[in-house]
Amino acid sequence: MTPTEERAQLLAWIDAERDVLVAFLSRFVRAASPNPPGDTRAAARVIEEWLAQAGLTVRTIAPRAEMPNLVAYFDGARPGRHLVLNGHLDVFPCDDADRWQHPPWSGEIARGRVYGRGVSDMKNGTAALLFAFGWLSRLAGRLPGRVTYTAVSDEETGGTWGAQHLVDHHPEVLGDCLLNAEPGAPTTVRFGEKGILRAAVVVDTPGCHGAYTHKSPSATRIAARIAGELAAIDALPVTMDAAVEHALDAAAAEIDRVHVRGAAQVIKRFTLNIGVVRGGVKVNMLPGTCRLECDVRVPVGETAEKALACMRAIAARHPHARVELMSFTDPNWSDPGHAMVDHLRQACADACGFSPFAITSLGATDARIWRAKGVPAYTYGITATNVAMPDEHTDITEWIGVVKTLTLAAHAYLHTEAYS
Amino acid sequence: MNDVRRRLLAMIEADRPALIDLLSRLVQARSPNPPGDTREATAVVRGWLDARGAPYRIVAADATMPNILGRFDGARPGPHLVLNGHIDTFPVVSAERWTRDPFGGEIADGKVWGTGCSDMKQGTASLVALYGWLHALRREIGGSLTLTAVSDEETFGPNGARYLVEHHADEVLGDCLLNAEPGAPTTVRFAEKSPLWIAITIETMGCHGADPHKSPSATRIAAALIDDLAEVEHTEVPLPAAVARAIAAGVDEIDRIHLPGAAANMGRVTLNIGTWKGGTLVNMLPGRCTIEADIRLPWGVTSRDMIERVGAIVTRHPPARLQVMSSQEPAWSDPDHPMVRLIRRNAREIAGLEVRPIPSLAGTDSRLWRQRGIPAFTYGTTATNVAMPDEHTDVEEWMGVVKTQALSALDYLMGDEST
Numbered sequence: 001m002t003p004t005e006e007r008a009q010l011l012a013w014i015d016a017e018r019d020v021l022v023a024f025l026s027r028f029v030r031a032a033s034p035n036p037p038g039d040t041r042a043a044a045r046v047i048e049e050w051l052a053q054a055g056l057t058v059r060t061i062a063p064r065a066e067m068p069n070l071v072a073y074f075d076g077a078r079p080g081r082h083l084v085l086n087g088h089l090d091v092f093p094c095d096d097a098d099r100w101q102h103p104p105w106s107g108e109i110a111r112g113r114v115y116g117r118g119v120s121d122m123k124n125g126t127a128a129l130l131f132a133f134g135w136l137s138r139l140a141g142r143l144p145g146r147v148t149y150t151a152v153s154d155e156e157t158g159g160t161w162g163a164q165h166l167v168d169h170h171p172e173v174l175g176d177c178l179l180n181a182e183p184g185a186p187t188t189v190r191f192g193e194k195g196i197l198r199a200a201v202v203v204d205t206p207g208c209h210g211a212y213t214h215k216s217p218s219a220t221r222i223a224a225r226i227a228g229e230l231a232a233i234d235a236l237p238v239t240m241d242a243a244v245e246h247a248l249d250a251a252a253a254e255i256d257r258v259h260v261r262g263a264a265q266v267i268k269r270f271t272l273n274i275g276v277v278r279g280g281v282k283v284n285m286l287p288g289t290c291r292l293e294c295d296v297r298v299p300v301g302e303t304a305e306k307a308l309a310c311m312r313a314i315a316a317r318h319p320h321a322r323v324e325l326m327s328f329t330d331p332n333w334s335d336p337g338h339a340m341v342d343h344l345r346q347a348c349a350d351a352c353g354f355s356p357f358a359i360t361s362l363g364a365t366d367a368r369i370w371r372a373k374g375v376p377a378y379t380y381g382i383t384a385t386n387v388a389m390p391d392e393h394t395d396i397t398e399w400i401g402v403v404k405t406l407t408l409a410a411h412a413y414l415h416t417e418a419y420s
Numbered sequence: 421m422n423d424v425r426r427r428l429l430a431m432i433e434a435d436r437p438a439l440i441d442l443l444s445r446l447v448q449a450r451s452p453n454p455p456g457d458t459r460e461a462t463a464v465v466r467g468w469l470d471a472r473g474a475p476y477r478i479v480a481a482d483a484t485m486p487n488i489l490g491r492f493d494g495a496r497p498g499p500h501l502v503l504n505g506h507i508d509t510f511p512v513v514s515a516e517r518w519t520r521d522p523f524g525g526e527i528a529d530g531k532v533w534g535t536g537c538s539d540m541k542q543g544t545a546s547l548v549a550l551y552g553w554l555h556a557l558r559r560e561i562g563g564s565l566t567l568t569a570v571s572d573e574e575t576f577g578p579n580g581a582r583y584l585v586e587h588h589a590d591e592v593l594g595d596c597l598l599n600a601e602p603g604a605p606t607t608v609r610f611a612e613k614s615p616l617w618i619a620i621t622i623e624t625m626g627c628h629g630a631d632p633h634k635s636p637s638a639t640r641i642a643a644a645l646i647d648d649l650a651e652v653e654h655t656e657v658p659l660p661a662a663v664a665r666a667i668a669a670g671v672d673e674i675d676r677i678h679l680p681g682a683a684a685n686m687g688r689v690t691l692n693i694g695t696w697k698g699g700t701l702v703n704m705l706p707g708r709c710t711i712e713a714d715i716r717l718p719w720g721v722t723s724r725d726m727i728e729r730v731g732a733i734v735t736r737h738p739p740a741r742l743q744v745m746s747s748q749e750p751a752w753s754d755p756d757h758p759m760v761r762l763i764r765r766n767a768r769e770i771a772g773l774e775v776r777p778i779p780s781l782a783g784t785d786s787r788l789w790r791q792r793g794i795p796a797f798t799y800g801t802t803a804t805n806v807a808m809p810d811e812h813t814d815v816e817e818w819m820g821v822v823k824t825q826a827l828s829a830l831d832y833l834m835g836d837e838s839t
Contacts, residue, residue: 036701095700096626096707121628156701194630198702207513209539209807210692210714211613211782214681220646220693227643262633273629274639275702280695281511282454282575283617283712283745284783285807287694288514292639293702295629326702363630388628388704389635 003415006139010407011351013135014400021131021403022114022396024050026107028123029116035090035156039066043089043123047130047151054134061170067153067161071173073146074137076414080144083413084175084375085133086366087126087182088155088162091118092388099390113393121387124394124402125181126151128381132407136414145414148173155366158327163366167373177340178370178377179410183384184361185258186352186402188251189344190379192244192333192360193368194267195298197307198326200291201226203279205320207288216286220279222318223290229314233272233296233307240268240301244360247336251357258383259362267362270307271297293326300360304328332368333360334376339416340409344380347408352401356380380406424560424834428826431553432819439549439822440527440815442468446507446541447525447534453508453574457484461507461541465548465569472552476567479588485571485579488548491564491591492555498563498835502594502794503551504581504785505544505601506573509536510807517809531812539806542813543600544569546822550829563833568592573785576615576746581785585792596759597789597796598829602803602813603780604677605771605821607670608763609798611663611752611779612787613686613716616723617745618730620645622698624739626707638709639698641737646693646711648733655689655729658720663779666755670778677802678781686779689726690716712745716781723747751790752779759797762828770827771820775799799825 001009014021024046031042044060051058051072062068067090094104094117102108102115109115114124133149150173154162166173184190203219203226240248245268248255252264259266272294279290296307308325315321336358349355363384367377382402386392432439442464449461462478465488469476476490485508512522512535520526520533527533532542551567572580584592603609622642625635659667667674667686674683691713698709717726727744734742754760755777767773782803786796801818805811 092704093700156703196703206808209782209803210694211615211690211716212678212682212685213690213692214685215679218693220696221650223696224643224646224693227640228647231640259631260634263631266631266633271630271632273632273703273705274637274643274699275629275704275706276699277639277642277696277706277709279697280693280712281513283619283694284574284615284692284714285510285513285694286692287696288808290696293699295703297630363628384628389626389707 001142006142007408007411010135010411011404014404014407018400022109025114025124025127026109028127029107029114029119030105032105033090034093036093038090038154038157040089040153041066041068044068044070050130056137061166063165064161069153069162069166070151071148073148074140075146076143077141078144081414081416082146082175083410084148084150084173084178085129086150086178086180087122087129088152088366089126090153090156091121092156096390101391112396114396115391115393117392119394120183120385120392122182124399125183125381128403128406129181131403132410135407136410143414148175152366159366159369163369167369174373174375177413178367178375180365180367180377180379181381181406182365182379183381183387184379185383186398187254187258187354187356188359189341189356190361191336191341191358192300193364194300194362195304195329195331196364197296197298197304197328199308199311200293200324200326201315201321202324203290203321205288208286210284210286213286217320219287219290222320223279223292226314226318226321227274227292230272232314233270233310236270236306236310238269238299238302240299244300247358248360251359254357255359263362267360268299270299298331300331300333302331304330329368332371334371334378338376340376340378340413343409343412344378344405347412348405351404351408424557425827425830428553428557428830429823432823432826435549436819439545440532443532443542443545444525444527446545447537448523450523451508452511453572454511456508456572458507458571459484459486462486462488468548469552474552474555479584481579481583487571487580487584488567488569489584490551490567492558493564494561494833495559496562498833499596500564500594501829501832502566502568502592502597503547504568504597504599505540505547506570506580506785507544508571508574510539510574513807514809519810530815532815533810533812535811537813538602538804538811540601542818543602543800546825547600550826553826554830561830561833562835565833566592566594581788585788593789593792593794596832597786597794598825599784599786599796599798600800600825601784601798602800602806603798604802605767605817606673606677606773607776607778608760609780610755610760610777611719612783613718613781614748614750615783616715616717616726616747618713619743619745620711620734620740622709622740624707627705629703629705632705635705635707636739638706641739642696642698642709642711645737645740648736649691649713651733652689652715652729653691655721657688657718659687660719662755663719663752666778670776673776674778682781685781687718689718689721717750719750719752723749751787753790753795753797757795759828759832762831763799763824766824766827770823
């Protein structure tokens with residue numbers, strides 16, 4: 001079998017097993033894994049059972065028992081490149097089930113879609129990479145190199161017990177290149193991502209009875225004032241690498257199309273999200289504490305420190321306020337000219353008939369954790385449909401195209417010499 | 421001083437250690453509201469009444485929120501005085517900032533310490549004790565005395581005093597109400613501002629926190645709305661003359677006991693954003709946010725006008741919806757009522773204090789009587805650290821208040837203002 005015949009065989013398997021794939025995704029969604037609290041054991045079991053049935057060995061690495069990480073690999077027939085596939089098991093929580101048309105943990109299949117919390121972000125991607133891993137393993141006797149599959153926990157809350165733990169303690173998962181399947185759009189390959197600053201503005205005052213408003217400043221009212229002033233972060237000036245800016249401008253229309261109008265601008269600037277507000281205990285008590293948890297996205301070329309300095313300067317104007325740094329990641333990116341980008345573009349052209357743009361992404365993925373260790377990392381996935389919104393779903397036809405693209409690109413990467 | 425008054429004072433002196441112990445045990449029997457389960461604290465009150473053979477029964481709309489209702493008649497017909505205190509307390513605030521155990525009921529430095537000690541377990545203890553003492557003297561006094569020790573006050577809930585005045589009006593309204601909420605022993609309160617509680621809910625689509633162009637942010641809209649709500653504090657207030665006079669006469673004392681700024685706050689609308697909650701996770705753009713506000717209305721402002729004004733502000737922020745949680749009208753009683761005169765005279769006699777009739781900033785259950793046309797007065801200890809860490813009650817001051825309340829109640833029942 002030549003590499004070309006192998007590609008044909010892979011595509012034939014994907015088409016033949018389409019229904020199996022869809023049923024698997026539905027089952028995977030039903031294994032609810034909201035984070036917080038982040039217990040992914042049920043979801044991990046679904047993956048483990050599939051790997052066991054496929055005759056593949058899986059290792060569980062669980063620095064926290066309820067947050068297992070799965071690692072599986074196979075070696076090809078001869079030495080070569082080591083490709084690592086990465087997806088996550090945990091999903092966003094769901095506190096608005098009443099607003100869904102399709103129950104959030106049902107994995108319902110309707111109108112050519114699979115519905116459920118986390119199906120788009122990113123159980124579809126974790127499943128796609130699992131199947132790609134399985135199909136490629138059937139060709140292990142013919143392929144060069146090694147493929148490692150990682151399905152991790154704790155992605156939605158920062159990755160400490162998930163991908164970060166793996167790369168820090170199990171360097172065998174680093175490999176030569178990472179392929180991640182977070183949702184975005186099948187028309188884009190993401191070679192970089194914005195940085196993230198997470199920090200809380202905490203306002204502490206003595207507090208008192210709510211009728212005695214002259215006795216203590218109000219933590220909630222000060223916090224509301226600060227929340228308004230924090231809009232300055234949205235307007236921070238941005239210096240961007242010319243090549244990156246050029247790539248983003250070239251893809252602007254596509255970015256706006258897939259991520260909703262405005263995304264092309266958002267990708268290039270600082271954005272502020274006041275994700276959580278907690279102030280006060282009771283309506284008739286004047287609150288002595290209010291906490292604003294902020295998530296600032298930092299454009300490629302800028303630093304989280306710049307946003308933090310802005311936040312601190314604003315807090316400093318208010319004697320009762322202080323900033324608590326929760327975490328930060330500077331923006332990061334890999335070479336847009338790497339072979340994997342070409343393989344993904346070519347695979348997509350072959351499987352779906354269009355060629356994706358190389359862009360940076362709005363959201364953060366675990367790809368950044370590999371980039372931080374010097375491993376080139378790329379993200380390719382389906383359209384992010386209703387992520388963190390009611391009726392999150394995955395379009396099956398689009399997904400199958402992505403499954404093919406990921407599988408063919410992975411295959412091509414292992415054969416890089418043959419293709420170059 | 422006549423014999424009955426002397427005997428009453430002697431009973432108080434004899435019971436002083438027992439009374440301090442009662443307060444300490446009441447504080448230990450925690451009863452934060454919410455959730456408002458007062459059964460343990462009610463049992464402490466019942467123990468006191470049972471030991472003294474004072475009659476009462478339990479009236480409970482909610483089994484976890486019992487109310488104590490007791491009554492006895494004196495030897496001859498006369499005025500019907502009603503005593504009212506509450507058993508529930510605020511939830512403990514900032515436990516980490518307390519230097520004492522918030523539920524320890526510790527007796528130290530001449531004070532009793534703990535959550536709800538000042539607001540108002542000290543007052544409830546003193547009225548319960550007063551009911552027992554006057555019951556022991558019942559053959560020598562006139563009129564009728566009713567005790568109401570209620571639950572569900574802190575949230576102005578339906579299961580406490582409100583339940584009693586709505587379902588047992590003939591028993592609990594009486595001719596005059598004496599309430600013992602804390603304030604200051606130099607003031608008797610004849611009126612109170614009226615709380616208007618509103619909830620504002622903001623709903624947007626919500627989305628991933630990295631995509632702020634996809635949905636308006638419920639928390640950021642809320643922040644802007646909170647700023648706008650400050651406008652209600654500038655509402656023009658046509659104060660009734662009697663109330664305005666009392667405030668003007670009491671300015672120095674009001675600002676002394678409630679800190680500077682209190683007298684000014686009495687005559688104007690105040691806004692407290694009591695809770696502000698939104699979002700689930702820092703990296704999700706929140707699609708839901710709620711604000712609960714406590715607006716205090718002075719006399720001359722109606723809740724309807726205020727609701728309209730708030731509604732107009734909320735309308736400026738389309739995803740926001742206004743809900744009125746509770747509203748009522750500010751009311752006041754005659755600042756020259758006989759009970760006021762008795763309290764002033766007895767405080768002077770017992771503690772050497774000059775007492776001024778003033779309105780109150782905070783709400784008490786007294787309003788429920790006032791709104792039904794019953795003159796209602798509040799007289800109590802200094803509110804020390806209410807809803808703050810290290811809430812406490814000074815024992816010496818409290819004893820003066822206990823005696824003043826007791827003599828005033830006795831004098832009122834005797835129909836005797838000349839003693």
